[in-house]
Amino acid sequence: MTLIDPYGVDQLQPVQDPCPACWCCSAALCGRGCVSVLECAGSTHPDLRSLVTGCPCSAASTEGTAAWRAAMMTATLQATELPLPEPGEAVLRAIARGEDEVDDPYEFVLALRLRQFVQTAGGMLRLTGAGRAYLDARDGRRGPVRARVAAVDLDERTARIELDGYPGVVATVLLDVLETATGLEPGEAVGLELVVTAPVDPTAVAEVVLTGLRVVSVPPLPLPGTAAFLLCDGGGHG
Numbered sequence: 001m002t003l004i005d006p007y008g009v010d011q012l013q014p015v016q017d018p019c020p021a022c023w024c025c026s027a028a029l030c031g032r033g034c035v036s037v038l039e040c041a042g043s044t045h046p047d048l049r050s051l052v053t054g055c056p057c058s059a060a061s062t063e064g065t066a067a068w069r070a071a072m073m074t075a076t077l078q079a080t081e082l083p084l085p086e087p088g089e090a091v092l093r094a095i096a097r098g099e100d101e102v103d104d105p106y107e108f109v110l111a112l113r114l115r116q117f118v119q120t121a122g123g124m125l126r127l128t129g130a131g132r133a134y135l136d137a138r139d140g141r142r143g144p145v146r147a148r149v150a151a152v153d154l155d156e157r158t159a160r161i162e163l164d165g166y167p168g169v170v171a172t173v174l175l176d177v178l179e180t181a182t183g184l185e186p187g188e189a190v191g192l193e194l195v196v197t198a199p200v201d202p203t204a205v206a207e208v209v210l211t212g213l214r215v216v217s218v219p220p221l222p223l224p225g226t227a228a229f230l231l232c233d234g235g236g237h238g
């Protein structure tokens with residue numbers, strides 16, 4: 001089978017290998033989609049986009065995808081800055097407890113689906129990773145933590161962030177988030193000191209989600225000949 005290139009007139013594309021994990025995409029498309037917040041649909045011609053929309057290889061409901069990481073951060077920010085109305089949060093908590101029948105007189109389940117906080121699995125409403133991140137942020141304390149960029153992965157478009165005071169705790173953020181926060185190219189960011197907003201107890205949450213990334217401010221060096229410069233230099237010289 002040969003595909004017609006939608007971007008060219010009568011131009012033929014060679015057949016691409018199918019993705020082994022889904023029925024809708026090529027392996028190359030899923031490779032691009034899983035590292036993009038736009039998912040597989042974002043790399044597909046508009047005429048064919050409906051065929052790949054919701055591909056599980058790149059969906060926000062699939063742990064580890066770029067869309068999933070973006071959804072986790074969005075849910076955390078919503079929990080801290082613009083939480084759900086109390087009846088809506090009550091519905092979310094009932095679903096988190098696994099209740100068979102959820103009292104939802106105001107039909108908040110639809111809103112929770114749109115926010116990707118819940119999904120149907122096995123005929124039951126279940127919490128998604130984003131829904132769990134929302135509740136973790138609502139129930140736990142978050143605050144500023146010193147951190148540093150341990151590594152960047154250009155293929156996965158992610159960065160690994162180590163948190164001071166928590167040996168072994170490493171959080172992963174999208175490279176786009178880090179670039180926006182620092183203004184640096186990925187290769188320049190390794191080793192960079194940051195202040196991030198993180199769970200006060202990162203061991204108590206299912207996934208450590210960082211927000212509010214910013215570079216640690218370094219005070220300007222004192223000018224030579226000033227008292228501050230002499231103190232910084234170890235004192236006066238006779």
